[in-house]
Amino acid sequence: MTAPEIIGAPQSNFVRTVRIACIEKGVDYTLTPARPHSPEVKAIHPFGKIPAFRHGDLTLCESKAICGYVDMAFAGPALIPRDPVGAAACEQWVSLMNTSIDPVLMRDYLRGHFFSGLPDGAPDRVRIDAALPKVRDIFALLERELSARDYLAGDKFTLADAFLLPVLHYMKQLPESQEMLAASPHVTAWYDRMMARPSVAETVPPPVPGRS
Numbered sequence: 456m457t458a459p460e461i462i463g464a465p466q467s468n469f470v471r472t473v474r475i476a477c478i479e480k481g482v483d484y485t486l487t488p489a490r491p492h493s494p495e496v497k498a499i500h501p502f503g504k505i506p507a508f509r510h511g512d513l514t515l516c517e518s519k520a521i522c523g524y525v526d527m528a529f530a531g532p533a534l535i536p537r538d539p540v541g542a543a544a545c546e547q548w549v550s551l552m553n554t555s556i557d558p559v560l561m562r563d564y565l566r567g568h569f570f571s572g573l574p575d576g577a578p579d580r581v582r583i584d585a586a587l588p589k590v591r592d593i594f595a596l597l598e599r600e601l602s603a604r605d606y607l608a609g610d611k612f613t614l615a616d617a618f619l620l621p622v623l624h625y626m627k628q629l630p631e632s633q634e635m636l637a638a639s640p641h642v643t644a645w646y647d648r649m650m651a652r653p654s655v656a657e658t659v660p661p662p663v664p665g666r667s
């Protein structure tokens with residue numbers, strides 16, 4: 456069978472998560488750059504979101520489902536631990552990422568900076584300031600959790616880390632979250648540990664267009 460194809464923009468945190476998952480499993484893949492709502496994405500994702508994924512006759516959308524498939528279908532280290540407690544901890548953090556952390560950090564806070572819709576792309580201070588208390592709460596949570604162990608869901612790298620890292624990549628670039636990160640030594644140590652992984656180093660995204 457041909458190599459899996461990941462369809463989506465490399466700047467997308469969810470696309471990067473899937474790329475990290477493939478590399479961690481030792482799976483060769485191709486990346487087909489595509490924007491959300493483009494025809495090739497809409498052919499697979501009913502709501503036009505990226506990533507979309509193809510492997511032979513199989514098409515999939517939703518990063519958690521794609522990563523779960525990659526984890527089960529290929530040899531290589533487990534991305535989701537195989538023991539019940541480890542698996543549940545990993546699933547819990549992936550879910551927290553998708554339902555509570557990504558929506559605040561990426562959809563509210565980052566969007567206020569990068570995609571404000573204001574003239575000249577000026578940051579939307581109202582949106583950013585409204586998000587900041589929740590951004591602070593998330594950094595406090597991550598600092599607490601990562602002071603107790605080396606990885607988000609236990610003592611080994613899991614899919615939970617692959618979901619968090621691409622988001623923190625952007626938090627390192629924005630002024631308020633950059634300060635929060637600098638004031639969070641355990642999150643910073645985790646970030647540096649992650650950056651040392653080939654899967655993370657190889658997938659550093661290009662700048663978001665218009666935001667060098």
Ligand SMILES: N[C@@H](CCC(=O)N[C@@H](CS)C(=O)NCC(=O)O)C(=O)O
Binds near residue numbers: 518519
């Ligand atoms: N739940 C989806 C979320 C994917 C997602 O939101 N991707 C963003 C890019 S990072 C997107 O396609 N946004 C376009 C939109 O929401 O219409 C997943 O896990 O794959």
